Amino acid sequence: MRALIIVDVQNDFCPGGALEVPRGDQVIPVINNLIERFDNIVQTQDWHPKGHWSFASSYRGKEPFDTTTLEYGEQVLWPDHCVQGEKGSEFHPDLNTTPTQLVIRKGFRKSIDSYSAFYENDFKTKTGLTGYLRERNIDTLYVSGLATDFCVKWSVLDGLKEGFQVNVVDDAIRGIDINGSVDQAVKEMKEAGAAFVLSGEVK
Numbered sequence: 001m002r003a004l005i006i007v008d009v010q011n012d013f014c015p016g017g018a019l020e021v022p023r024g025d026q027v028i029p030v031i032n033n034l035i036e037r038f039d040n041i042v043q044t045q046d047w048h049p050k051g052h053w054s055f056a057s058s059y060r061g062k063e064p065f066d067t068t069t070l071e072y073g074e075q076v077l078w079p080d081h082c083v084q085g086e087k088g089s090e091f092h093p094d095l096n097t098t099p100t101q102l103v104i105r106k107g108f109r110k111s112i113d114s115y116s117a118f119y120e121n122d123f124k125t126k127t128g129l130t131g132y133l134r135e136r137n138i139d140t141l142y143v144s145g146l147a148t149d150f151c152v153k154w155s156v157l158d159g160l161k162e163g164f165q166v167n168v169v170d171d172a173i174r175g176i177d178i179n180g181s182v183d184q185a186v187k188e189m190k191e192a193g194a195a196f197v198l199s200g201e202v203k
């Protein structure tokens with residue numbers, strides 16, 4: 001059984017949002033089209049409390065895209081984004097969310113960021129997605145959404161680690177791209193065993 005995973009297609013990651021992914025909204029028609037071919041659909045939603053430790057605004061003298069060290073290692077500091085209950089955290093209004101069966105919210109613990117749909121950035125705290133997929137006999141994932149170099153990448157790497165077969169839908173992802181991080185992410189995903197497919201090839 002297979003599932004479509006739609007990562008963080010939220011207002012703040014689309015043009016005009018607080019942490020916009022260039023051309024991020026271009027994934028929406030591609031994903032809306034893909035949805036029709038899947039019986040199992042999961043979305044993730046970045047969902048931070050105010051004052052989250054991944055926000056540059058939580059530190060004196062830090063700017064967005066600076067880094068800091070948290071208990072689990074290096075953390076990129078972001079503009080405030082996807083704050084719980086605010087407009088920026090809502091799914092983009094053009095995304096068809098009706099057929100979605102599960103929404104995994106992540107990043108809701110103030111002191112831990114969470115890029116992956118499976119594990120938070122401490123690499124220990126689980127979101128519960130593996131158990132959900134296994135109980136539904138899903139072994140193959142098609143991953144789409146934002147951003148290629150952060151939440152998509154970590155979801156793909158963890159999905160592989162958890163033993164799923166993972167396909168990345170190449171025309172259904174876009175990245176933030178900090179100093180070549182998109183190319184690096186694609187390389188890491190391929191080396192870890194992810195297959196890259198185009199949405200038109202997904203039957």
Ligand code: VGL
Nearest residue numbers: 008046146147150151152
């Ligand atoms: C993301 C940075 C911070 C993402 C989320 O969805 O890729 N990136 N929070």
Ligand code: ZN
Nearest residue numbers: 046081082107
């Ligand atoms: Zn975030």
